[in-house]
Amino acid sequence: MRGAALAWLIALLGLSGGPAAAETFRLRSGEHANFSRLVLDDLPEGGSWTLGRAGSEYELRLALEGAGFDTGQVYRLIPKTRLLSLEDAGQSTLRLRVAENHHAIAFETETRSLVIDIRAGPPPAGSRFEDPVEPQSAPVLASAPAGTSYRPAARPPPRLELFWGGGLATDGSDASPPPAVSPLAPSLPDPRVVQAEADLMMQLGRAAAQGLVEIDVPDPRALVVPSADAAPVEEDGAAQSAAEGPEPSGQAAPAAAKMAEAAPAAPSDPAGHLAVHSETSIDRAMADQSEKPGVTSEGETCLPATAVDIAAWGDDRAFSEQLADAQTSLLGEFDQPDPAAVERTVKLYLYHGFGAEARATAAAFGLKGDSAALLLTLAEILDDGHADRPGPLAGMADCDTAAALWAVMAEPRITPGATVDHGAVLRAFSALPLHLRRALGPGLVERFIEAGAPDTARAIRDAILRAAGDHGPGLQMIDARLDLARGDSAGAEAALGAVIEDDGPLGPEALILLIDTHLAEGRPVPPPLTAAAAALAFEHRDSPLGKPLARAQVLGLASTGAFAAASEELARTGPRWAAEERRVVARELARMLTDWPDDAVFLARYFADRDLFDRADPPVDLRLDVAGRLLDAGFAAEASLALGPARMVAEGRMIAARAALIERDTGQALALLAGMVGAGPAALRAEALGLAGDHAAAAEAYRRAGLPERAVAEQWRAGDLEAVRGSGTEPQRAVLALDPPQDTTGTEASPAPDDPVSLAGAQALLEASRAARDAWSALLAAPGPVTTVPGALPGPGDAAPGIQLPELSSSGS
Structure with missing residues (x-):
């Protein structure tokens, strides 16, 4: 019992003799563009501090007994580029090692936080933080009474750079004798291994001499002096023995540090044997490929x-x-x-x-x-x-x-x-992320569908569907576009209608697509959709959706024949658009008007909105269609004006020539047709010659154009009766077959006025008169030659495909 009490007493004395529990300050860090920052929070009231130089390093000292520093989280947020290392040096001191050509400054905030910034460049002139700090004295240890100690003498860790480390009293050796170590017999390698290594080294040497391989020879300096940043290996016996060796002192330490900095990093040799690294040409090629962008x-x-x-x-x-x-x-x-x-x-x-x-x-x-x-x-x-x-x-x-x-x-x-x-x-x-897939998916699908890649569009849809949950209107928009791509307009309209009813951000886009679907299929847009487009166009007038919605409204009105309202709406909203945007919508409106089947509506709106047509600057194909429709309606002069630049193309020249023929300008028509070949131009050229009175040339032109009936008509007009007698129409040949009555002598019978007319002669005269009358009646009742020219433009009064050229001349009947 007495021994136990004595042990408890010694333990209590040991506890009471130590210092009180010291406060530990946790350090926070942060990386900035021009400096790295350390922050020490909650300095006690009245507590002072000092930051100054201690050789090549900085030391922060707090006027607090037994203060410590928790540095475990410092390098979580900052790299070791400006602040190379820091450690709690004891005695309320924090040691900081900064990079070359860097300096430290410190200041205290109103909230009792101490801030230390590590900045690049030389310190400011007169900076008090560059002043050396006073050396700290080592604690005085009481001498133990003489006797034999079986406890090892205290020695500071070899990597703790304490300038007072050499002042600690040591006896140079442990009191306990070292254990006896019996020498072991040397381990002899297997002779086969020795021979294999020798052969390998010889072959590698030959290959290196021939330049086939490269051998990395370790730098001897890296084997002598460890790197300054190397961490101690506690479980390695050799490393532990080296750590417990004598510290370099005096000038030896800087020299060793310089050697460590100059020495390259030692190559890792995990095998502990031959430092051999194999690499094939394929390895090098793959490495080069992976490194190149x-x-x-x-x-x-x-x-x-x-x-x-x-x-x-x-x-x-x-x-x-x-x-x-x-x-x-x-x-x-x-x-x-x-x-x-x-x-x-x-x-x-x-x-x-x-x-x-x-x-x-x-x-x-x-x-x-x-x-x-x-x-x-x-x-x-x-x-x-x-x-x-x-x-x-x-x-x-x-x-x-x-x-x-x-x-x-x-x-x-x-x-x-x-x-x-x-x-x-x-x-x-x-x-x-899923929310971005849902947001970007519809636009991406639209791009690939327009580019003719529906498989990629479906793969994008599948990438969204892989995630669980309701994907909302975005996926319905994708489904609608995919339905339209495969021709399922009914399915697309159902999906778009659901998006519109959702009244979300994609509603306006869905409405535009739904109206465009009706227009593309030539169907009238339901008035409720057009009214919704008008309301949304006003609501989004200052957003990128405003113009597409206004366009949908204008074309929706035109799809039902309300061209007047469509023109008024375009004139009202047009000033907010760019010139090219306005031209595009005007062209679409002009195309819809040109394709409208009611001639009265077409002609009324064309002449009412002629300036709109001019500002639209229509393309050639639209100009040709408008001019052709005007020409069919008999407005030759307007058709010629509507052609504009389209007069330079072949089809435009044909329309202009037809307009010139209607205006009886044969010279202009022949000039326009000059150099043109084909059945259509040849027929128009022959028609122009006939109108000019050159019926013989017109007959020849018709014959070359493959129009024999028109050629015979021109021969009839030219008086070429022999040609008509052989190839004319039945009424023509019947008229030409009529001969005047002859007497027995072969001369024309010209009865004298006083000669009595015989009954037989009178009867013959009546029969001849009746036959002539019938022949001429048949000729006059026969329609003029109307010939279809395959592949030519339609002309006025057409009742069949192609061009029908009615009689335009009344001469030579």
Whole structure:
């Protein structure tokens, strides 16, 4: 019992003799563009501190007894580029080692936080933090009474650079004798292994001499002096023995440090045997391929995948929590924006699909550089569905990285003939967060459907469907476009109607697509859809959807024949549009009017909106259709004016020639037809010659054109009775067959006035008169020659396909 009591007494005395529990300060850190920062919070009231130089390092000393420092989380947020190391040196001292050509400054905040900044460059002139600190005295240890100690003498850790370390009293050896170690017999290697190693080394030597292999010989300096940043290996016996060896002192330590810095890193040799590294030509080729960035078909370097890895710019936490974390470091010292923090905030907005907020943040904090241009392009895509200019994404559609996806999205549509890496697009799209897949999917599907790649469009839809949950109107828009691509307009209309009824952000786009579906199939747009387009056009008049909605309203009105209302609406909304946008809608309206079957409606609106037609600057095909319809209605002069530049094409010259013939301008018609070949131009040329009175030339022209009936008609007019007698019509031949009555002498019978007429002669005269009358009646009743010219333009009064050329001349009957 007495021994136990004595042991408890000794334990209590030992506890009471030690210092009181010291306060430990946890260090926070943060990385900025121009400095690294350490923060020590909650300094006690009245507590003073000192920061100064201790050789090549800095020391922070607190006027607190037994204070400690928790440095475990410092390098979680900052790299070892400015602050190389820091350690709790004891005695309320924190030692900091900074990079070359860097300095430290410190200040205290109003909240009793001590801030230390490590900055690049020389220190400010007269900085008090460059003053050397006073050396600290080592604690005085009471001498133990003489006797034999069986406890090892205290020795500081060899890697703890304490200037007072050499002052500790040691006896140079442990009191306990070292254990006896019996020598072991040396281990002899297997002779076969020795021979194999010798053969291998000889073969490698020959190969190296021939330049076939390269042998990495370790630098001897790396084997003598360990690296200054190497961490101690506690479980390695050899390393532990070296750590317990004598510390370099005096000038030996700096020399050793310089050797360690100059020496290259020792190559790892995990096997512990021959330092042999094998590499084939295929290995080298694959390594080179993996290190080289991809290139486009134009030879431009592709953007790396990390540049557009939008999926890595956010996480699953609440947006408000992520935004709060990002915004805490937006401003650094003196309220200067931190570019890295600004970029992180912009990327966070992009991750969540907020393009406008991303652009506003970049503009407010002055984000510059190539990365800023790329981020702003992504923001435009998220907001508007495409970018005004692709910028850094131009030409990247055939890259084998995520850049291909964003390059496709940067353009309103895929350019015909452009090379697109469909696999890269699908991989990048599948890697996006679900909310971005839902937002970008409809526009991406539209692009690939228009480009004739429905399989890729369906794969994009499948990438959205792989996630669970209700995918909402976005997926219905995709289904509608896929239905339209395979001709299922009924299914598309049902899906679009559901999106419109949802009254969400995709409603206006669905309404536009539904109206376009009716127009493409030539069906009238239901008035409720047109009225909805009018209301949404007014609501979105200042957004990118305003003009497409106004166009849908104008064409919806025209689809029901309300061309007057459509023209008035175009005149009202047109001033808000660009000139080319207005021309496009005017052309569509003119096309619908030209195709309208009611001639009265066409002619009335054409002459009422003639200025609209002129401002539309119609293309050649539309001008030809309008001029042809006017010519068919008998408005030859208007048809000629409507042609405009279309008079230069062959079909336009034909229409102009027909108009000239109707106006009896044969010279103009022949000039327009000069040099033209074919049945149509030849028939019009013959018609012009006939109108000019040159019936013989007209007959020849008709014969060359393969129109014998028209040729015979012109021969009849020219008086070529012999030609008509052989190839004329039956009434013509009957008239020509009529002979005057002859007497027995072969001369014409001309009875004298006083000669009596015989009954037989009178009867014959009556029969001849009756036959002549019938022949001439038949000739006069016969219609004029109307001949169909295959492949020619239709003419006035057509009742059959092709061109029918009615008699335009009344001469030579």
